[in-house]
Amino acid sequence: MAELAELELPDDPKLARNITHFARALRKAGLPIGPGRVVEAIRAVEAAGFTERADFYWTLHACFVSKPEERQVFAQLFRLYWRDPRYLEQMMSFMTPMVRGVQEERRAQAAEKRAAEALLDGQERDLPRPEEAGEEVATSIDASHTISTGERLRSLDFEQMSGAEMAAAKRMLARLRLPVPPIQSRRTQALPGHLPDWQGTMRKAMRRGGEVTDFVTKRRRVRYPNLVVLCDISGSMSHYSRAVLHFLHSVANREGQGWAQVHAFTFGTRLTNITRHLRTRDVDAALAAAGAEAQDWEGGTRIAACLHDFNRDWSRRVMGQGAVVLLITDGLDRDPDADLGREMERLGLTARQLIWLNPLLRWEGFAPKARGIMQMLPHCSSFRAGHNIASLEGLAEALARPEDAGQKARLMAMLA
Known part of the structure; x- marks a missing residue:
């Protein structure tokens, strides 16, 4: 049971409830986990025992992970929830702006933000009030949410985005346009243009007794592609x-x-x-x-x-x-x-x-x-x-x- 003490479980001592909460966080992070898998995971942990960290990890992995792309999300959430509670504070710094001091930034790996966001659902970081921090701090917060946020989202990889960032990116994508220039067809139409219309000119002359008084022109048709x-x-x-x-x-x-x-x-x-x-x-x-x-x-x-x-x-x-x-x-x-x-x-x-x-x-x-x-x-x-x-x-x-x-x-x- 020495390994059990090193895992630093959350406040609730009931293991079944902890596994349920962990499964709920995995589901929020995008893994298709239903009640049946949660029950299977609890029974699997009871059968395999809870003495070594590696056995516990792979037991839950076998119950909750069904595709290769889900492994990284599971690994991040397992580390966040079961092994290092202080890592939560570090991940929160990636998701909320810092007000005092300069934070040393680190680019989050793929799935880290989504994992932390799923586990921290409903929690907010304590930030000083604008009247306490002063007008300069309030201005910096407002600027970070307007100009810099939009520019950062434009260059941020879709794979690296958290759920909130992806929602903001989708709103930006909805405003994008993809105009296409028209295609000049080889066919023409009887409208004033730069091409001579000899047939039209002769028809107009025949209506005036064969005398050519002016030249008729035409233009190419314009069409748009699929x-x-x-x-x-x-x-x-x-x-x-x-x-x-x-x-x-x-x-x-x-x-x-x-x-x-x-x-x-x-x-x-x-x-x-x-x-x-x-x-x-x-x-x-x-x-x-x-x-x-x-x-x-x-x-x-x-x-x-x-x-x-x-x-x-x-x-x-x-x-x-x-x-x-x-x-x-x-x-x-x-x-x-x-x-x-x-x-x-x-x-x-x-x-x-x-x-x-x-x-x-x-x-x-x-x-x-x-x-x-x-x-x-x-x-x-x-x-x-x-x-x-x-x-x-x-x-x-x-x-x-x-x-x-x-x-x-x-x-x-x-x-x-």
Whole structure:
């Protein structure tokens, strides 16, 4: 029982209640834990005993963790709740502004903020009142919540955001625009313009006895392309795909951006058309319906098979009139036998622009070493990052300048 004393349990001495509270914090952090798992965890701890820290950790891990991406959240919460209560105070400093003194900042690892926020739900850090701290302190607090907060959220990785930061980021994404310049068609229309209309000129002359008094001109027709979005919702892309879908919802429902139609598809282990769900005005209802439609959310990745299904079943329906394709994926295909390069080539040939957003570009040392990335890279027209709000804002610039290939040229040089 010596190890038990070192764990520094919370005030409530009842182990079952502690495990229940720990499970509740895991659920708030995003793990799908229901009452059944809590009961199983309590029975498992009773069967395995509570004498060694490692045994206790892996017993709860076996009961609560079902996917690889959930391991880090579990590890952070376990350390917060069971091992080091003083770590809570450190994590609270990441979530609230400091008023007195200068805090030595440390970039929180992925899932740390969400873990601390789930465990500290309903608690607030004691801050001095403005009348006690003075007008200078109150001004600094107000400034930190206006200018600096917005700038920091623009460059903050979606994976690094806490729940409150993600909510603020979604409000910023809802205000973004993605306008597209019109396409000049080869067809013309009988309106004053810069092109000579010889037939119109002769018809007008015939009505005046064959005398040509002036020349009739015409202009080219203007048309707008479709926007087709293929969004990866596998386990490694779940945080990024949720943010991107919020952005696409605002694009699909905001008028005046120039798109003829916006078509959205999700893929993990299968392809799902969620276009009609994104047309719902309420963003929460739209994404809830899209999540229910896409049964492979946070599952595996079969990029080649899903692109094959799109090219076979949907390409002719939605890719007409010079469509622009946004492909959001990390390119890590799990099917070693699939011909990903061939499917990507066919997709690129049918699209006017194929813009690939890859969150892995957030790393400075990123190199196209994965087999899937090497097969896909030559066939996209632009290769860009897609891990924060600033990268999504850059999409408008990529649409306005089709010659801008982003990071493609630099990475293609590595493949040579």
